[in-house]
Amino acid sequence: MPKQVDVAAQRRTIASAAITVIGAAGIDRTRLRDVAAAANVTTGAVTHYFDGKDALLEAALEEVVRRVLERPAPAPADIRACIDISASYLPLDAEGLAEWRVWLAFWARAMNDERLRAVHRRYYAEIVERIADRIATVTSPAVPRARLLACADAVLAAVDGVGCRTVLEPDSWPANRQRETLSHLLLPMLTAFAHDTREFRS
Incomplete structure (x- = not known):
């Protein structure tokens, strides 16, 4: 057989x-x-x-x-925990660096291929949804989903920036520098977002 x-x-x-x-x-x-x-x-x-x-x-x-x-990740209890979870997307080790190199290689191919761009957009949308779900646990329940998704997009843009720098300059961007830089970028933004409920009051 x-x-x-x-x-x-x-x-x-x-x-x-x-x-x-x-x-x-x-x-x-x-x-x-x-x-x-x-x-x-x-x-x-x-x-x-x-x-x-x-x-x-x-x-x-x-x-x-x-x-x-x-990747398992509990619902964050506060903004700093949310940032820690976001940092897990970074190329913090050799395996993560290899994954990011694949991600960037796909970017290069997708720039001139509409089908691949559509694949890339779909993956980004899935990741943004996941990040928005986590942000929702540390903000007002009255925040509209569209605002959460916009904030998640900004978080992912920050992750992309730090990740790209790391792929290009891995010796200059050890894990602790990646985490610290991402925290500097996200902490003021997420703190302001979490406390800005003026548009959501009934």
Whole structure:
């Protein structure tokens, strides 16, 4: 009886290997055989599941986003806890740095590809929704969802800024500097947002 293959699990294994390889070599220098070796599969297995490097990059990004969205995080008790959770999105370690390199490689591809831009917008929307849910726990329940989403977008923009600097200058941006910088950016903004309920009073 032929061995049953879990297609979803195999694709995730290869996508995870692609994150490691792209993170180390960059998308342009990534070879399918290197991804195959990292995943402990044949090159034929990689080409069976993925039609070229763009498809592999898209799967790698999907795996990055899955990790972000499935990362456990309790509802923050206060603004500083909310900032700490936001900091968990940063490239704080080698694994995070590899994931961010995939994210930025996808940015570069998406700039000239409307389909990839649509994928990127969808992932951003999911992450913004998650951040907005956390901000909602430390603000007035009367804050409209649109305002929460706008605030979450600003939080994510700050995370992007610190994350991009770290990817470009990893030796200059250790984890503690990333966290401190993000806190400097977010603490005044979230404090003002949490206490500005003038528009929401009945």
